[in-house]
Structure formats: C-alpha cells, structure tokens
Amino acid sequence: MVWFEKLKLNKQLVRSVNEAGFTNPTELQLKTLTRIVGGQDIIAIGPEGSGKTTTYVLGVLNRFNYAPEGVPRVLILVPEKEQVMAVIEQFELLNKNKSISIVGLYVAPGIEAQMDALADGADIVVATPDRARAIYLKLALNLNKVDLLVIDDADMMVKKGLQLPVVELANSIGRGQHLVFTEVMHSKLEKMLAPFMNQPAIIEIEELQEQPLQTHPQLLYNVPNFGTKLNLLNLFLYDDELFTKTVVFVNTKVNADKLYKSLYGRLRDAVAFLNPQFFDTNGFKNIEDFKAAENSRVLIVTNQNNETVDLSGIPFLIHFDLPAEKEIFMERIINQDPDNEQETLAITFATDLELSLVKKIEQASGKKIPTATLPDELVIEKEIKAKKEEADKKPAKPNADAPGAAFHEKKAANSKTYNFSSGQKAKMNNKRKH
Template sequence: MSLFTDFKISTPLRNALEDLGLENPTPVQEQAFPVVMSGKDVVGIAQTGTGKTFAYLLPILNSLPFSKEKHPRVLIMVPTRELVVQVVEETEKLGKYASVRVLGVYGGTNMNRQKEALAEGTDIVVSTPARLYDLVLARALQLKSVKKLVIDEVDVMLDLGFRFQLTNIFELLPTRRQNIMFSATMTDDVDTLIHDFFTGVEKISIAVSGTPLENIKQLSYAVPNFYTKVNLLVHLLQDSEAYHKVLIFVSNKRSADLLFRELSEFFSEELCIIHSNKTQNYRLRSIQQFDSGKNRILVTTDVMARGLDLTEISHVINFDVPRYPENYMHRIGRTGRAEKEGTSILLFSDKEKEDKDAIEQLMSYQIEVLNLPEEVKVVTQLTYDEQPKHIEHDNPLKINEEERGAGFHEKSEKNRKVNQGGSYRRIIEKKYKKPKTRGDKNFGKRGKK
C-alpha cells in the first residue's frame, strides 16, 4: 500500500495531510496525482466516495506558486451549492500552511457581495456553472489568467441542463490551459463534451459505473404504497442504535415534504430535510446538524446523491426506486465510505419492480428481498400521485385534425395572424391615414374661386 509520503509533495501539503490524519491515498488519488502534475488533460471515472476531491486538489495545490495575481488561476466547477461549500472547505484544509486564496460563489445569495470578494483577488474560484456565467457576463470575474479548469461531477451538470453555460465558459477561457474532469459515469453527453473541447485526454478509470461497492450490504422490501412504506420506516428507525445515522432518498420535493411531515410525529427532534426549494442557509444548517450527529435522520432528494462527504452514515434508504439505475449507485455511495461498512435498503412497490430489475441488471447483482415485518401495518390509503387517474376516453385532450369540423377550419383561418414584421405603428398609420399637410386648413381650396 502506497503512502502520501511517497508523493513528491511540498512540505506545507505534507503538514496539512498529517493534521488531517491521512497517510494512504485512495486508488484514484494515487493514479491521478502524477497525471495532473504532468499538465495533461485528465478525465477520471470513479465512483462517488472514492476521494475524487483530493485527487485533483493535491496536485493542483502542489504546483500552484505564490502570486499576487488578482484574477483566479484555478477554476473549479461543481453542480450544487453544497458541493461549492464542501470543496472550499477541503481546499482550506489542504492549503492551511500555504498562502492560498479560495473563494466559493453560487446562486441563491447576494451577487454584489460576491463581486466585492472577487475584486479583492483570489487564486482559486469554486462555483456552480450558472452563477459563474452570471459573474462573467457582469464583468465581475475575468478568466484570462485561468491555467487549470476542473469540472467535478460533469455528468450531473449535463443532466441538470448546464451544457449552455459550460460551452460558453469554455469559449471564454484561455486556450492554453489544463482540463481536469471527474465523473461517476461516462455517458454519451460526457463523451461528446470531451471530444468537442479537449485534446490528448488521458483517462483514469477506477470503478466501472454500476459495480456495487463491496462494503455496502444491499437489502430490499416489497411494499405496496407510500403510507405502508412510512409504517415500515417508523418500525425500522425505532432502533436508534443500529440506525444511528440514516439518509433517506425520495424522488421529488413534494414526496419529501410529505414524508417529513409523517415522520415528524415520531422523530421530530431527530429529523431534518433538504431539497432545492429550501433556502441555502436552511440546507447548510441541515447538513451541519446531520453531519455532527445532532439530527439522526435526513430526508432528501437526489440533490444529496453526489459529492457531499458525510461521514459515518449507517444506512441509506431508498424510499422509492430511482428512475435511472445509475442514480441508485450514487445514492448508496453515501454510506460505506472510507472502507467502512454500510447498509442500503430499497423500498419498492409493484409499479417500481421494473426499475428495480434495471438496477440489478446494471450491477449484475441480485438485491436480497426481505419479508415485511409482521408488526408493520399494511394500509390502503393512497397519496394523490398513487391514486388512479380517470381518463375520459370520449373527451380526449388532443383531437386529430381529421376529426375537426369545417367550422373550426374556417374560424381558425379567419383568426390566423400573419407576422409581417415591422412596428405596430404601421398598422395604425394605415388605418387612420397620415395627413398630407402639416396643419394647412386651406389645402385643396387654393385655385377655387
């Protein structure tokens, strides 16, 4: 097993690693360090929880000389606000004994404060794509001095619709720079992005997407509906010793809020929630309380499935089956970190059985199905989303053109507007006609006697 002392790293970094109690690099850190140090473009494919953040921070900080340059020399882009905060904290830990200025910027906060902080100068900017693009357009941030570009969780950024911001930022960056990308999955979109903008890329692959982590025990329950799932959760979470730190994933914000209300009756003092409709301060406070152990149970959507390094999570519970099989891997990767044991529990209904099969096919692994405990009451009450929707077959929402009568076509033709371009003033002038003179009341009377 290799050691960080085997790396050619500076004394300030070595001291920071000692303070953190880190001696052995993870496989992705070991493979990425020499490649990033060489200055080549790098794409790292590694599962979440494998130490990707330090994999690029270590070589970047090791090769970053002291400078009084006002504009940033390193740009790190991540998909969520929570990840910005985390990467800034990790950078500050590693740069504890070095003169490194790092600044995190993200949406949902006052942009004027961020402009003022950028004006003071920084070495490293950590940002979400949208806020970064806004700051560049506002001329508050100049990218001309950027030597290294890091895009972490690039597949998530593309899934969230940040391709427009990413491609525009690429155009504004200096052509001579090092590109460093990390992703948990190599999707077609990621491959296209690499092909379009990078050259001579060296790939590092640590784990194939869909490979179940060996230190995570995977279990599942067949549960008919939402409220029966709630009853099962209440039964399981009563054992606070075994379930001492639990992350519960729900598919959407509405279901997350509903589950939070149901569980609050039993675990109000131990429960917190995070999703994108919550304010930034609320989200950060929930993360801190959950990470510190003040709250035992955290209900969240997939906003928490990537990147966040929360320690000592005993269980990840998938309250519902994720629509995309890869998201299951990202979710359960929140437990079993740093070579510790973890447990994941998947709750699935009959309608979700097909999605569960897709996950098992991706992993080439059969998830053990447990019997529903006798103490758990099976209820028939359904949520709004679970209730069958009545469709009036004789009154469809969309009608084919052939089924419409002649009267409809006549009216449609009469009311059809034609865009002729130009100002609306042209129509007004045509209707009321412009006077031929400028106030000459005798116009036309001349010559008549």
C-alpha cells in the first residue's frame, strides 16, 4: 500500500511493482516520484543502486492512463546501447499496458530498421543522444508531441562528450517536463543542463554504509584539468618543510613521466620512480629503500603496477589520478594501525569527470571526503579548447611586454588552506622519524 498511499501511483502500477518484488520504495523514489507525478522538473542525484531507473520508468508509465497514439510522448536519453536495452527491459517488467509501444535507438548497423520501427508507431523512445539526433535530423524522429524528456546517467553523458546532441534534442522539444538523473553534479554538467532546465527541484541522497571504515584523514581538491593538477602538485611538493615524504599515484606511465619531468627541474634527485623503466632514471626497486633514503622526498607510483605497496610511515599520499577500481584506492587509505601517532594524510586531486569515482569511494568507505579550498597562489590553467578558441580570435603577435607563462587566470574567492601554521608543521614533523 506504500506505493499507492505515499506516491499516488495508479492501481495497475502498484500491482506491477508488488509482483516484481519491490515491496518498499527507495529513499530516492520517496523523494522524487510525487514530484514527477505532479509534473515538476527535477535533478535527482544518487549513487548506483538507489533506484534511479525504476523511478523514472514508474513515472513514465503512470502518465499512460489513456490509449496511446503511437506518436512519441516520452524521450529517454541514456549514454550507451547496453543501457537502452536495460531500460527497455525494466519497462517490460513493470508495464502491463501492452498497447504502449517502446522503441530503442542506438548506434548499430542498419539505421533504416530503427527508422522503420519509429514509423510503425512509438509512444516511448529510449535512445542514445547521438543516434536520436541523427534520426531526428533525417526527419524520422517526431518530437512535436514529446512532453517528457528524461536524461539518465547525465554525468556519463558529459564524460562521453555527448553534450551537444543532448542540448540540441532538449531544445527541439517544446514545453514539457524534464527529469535528470545522475550520480554526481559538477560544473560541466551544470553547463550542459543550463540551456533547458528552468529552476528544477534538486534532490540528492547519500547512501553511505552504516559502519564507516577506519581510514587516514583525507582531503579532496576539485580542479578543472590536468594542467591545474600539475600546478597544485608542484605548489605542494616545493614545500620541503612540510612534504618530507610523499607517495604520488598516477594511472599511466605517460602521466608518471610528465610528473617526473615537471618536478625534477626543482626537486632533482628528491623525486623518484618506484620500479623505473630505464636504468638512468632515479628510482627505487622497493618502497623500503625510498623510506630509508634521506634525500628522496617524492616517490611516483603508477596504478598499473599491481604490486601491493607498504605505505606505513608515509606522511602524505597523493592520488594525482584515481584508479579505475575503487578497491585499490580503499586499500591504500585504510588505516591499519589507528593507534599509531604518526600521521598520514591522504590527498586526492579530481577533475569534474572524476567526481563519480569519488562518490563510489565515499559510498564504499561510509564517509564523505572533505573538500579543500584551492590555494590563492595556485595557477588555474585554462581548458585546451578555450585556449585554442582564444588563439583563433586573436592573431598571434610578438609582444615584448606580454606577461610570461606564470600569469594565468587564477580562481577567484580562493583561500589558502593547505598551508599549516609553523606550530602545526613542527608538531607534524616531530611525529615523523625521517
């Protein structure tokens, strides 16, 4: 009865969810379904497994309390073909009104077959944005009567570079309801949604495990791009008084080489690789040698190296890149000896596109990672695309008075938070035995 009394679903849908084994709504469904039924625009933010797909499938089916016309009334956009099939499967599980026609559109050989399926009649279209746009431009996808647009896994749309077809399709639809579901919200996603989302209700839920894991203290620095990550790393590691021993994790050997070259100019032999590729590169075969080396402060470790590394006694762990598997990250930041007074601080650098991985880590660890404010003196690199557009607008002219490379755009309203007081530094350094 919960589905009917609290969420006002029609009786046919109530029977469907009960038969499917969904005895109680999830937190996300309790907070969003009444708004969806009421016609409100929403942005729902929740982790994987919070019931996002079932939420909008129920919201869509609840609209069809009349004989369908065979003309698209609902357009659902998902990032990949596999998700198109999964959403259609969820509709088939919950839909008892067999007169409703559902058509899937995705990139595959034979676009004509999908166009024919639309011509035969479609009430609900589930599609990847690129294929939906291609068929729309061929005048085979009729959006004139669409009054509900659903964008699922919106953060993945941005990650896959599908912003243009999403925005074009949204702007091609007349006035209607918009539902957006995502695991995380960030500036790039906000930019994609801005052209067509008008004062939506934002509903965010956190599903953290009840027993948080014992981890090292953590900080998250949300930066716009790789170049700014590199600037932040240099800014930190140039402070040899505080960052006495630091392990930096990267995903690839290419990134490891970039970090090494950037840091070597000032740190020289204080920076090294774990298991270097070349004999003439400064490095160590094992982390114990790094710990014992008085002149080495920074060790670069690639996430491709599956070797388990003993990080005990290292004051700073910096994830320049996040590993694809959250278990690798968790293994490093779990505090195996919480009674040890020697402090370890785990610092994570993440761009907007990596925040979904951060969310998965938070969900697994049972605790939020505090976000630190970027330092005042950090150089914020412009996006490569923005730099190219600016160069195209202004012809390059030699100018002796032009500012050097150090004069980049800086982020406004930043405050310095990484600089500990001298007393704090002394306290931290006294706890370290190297």
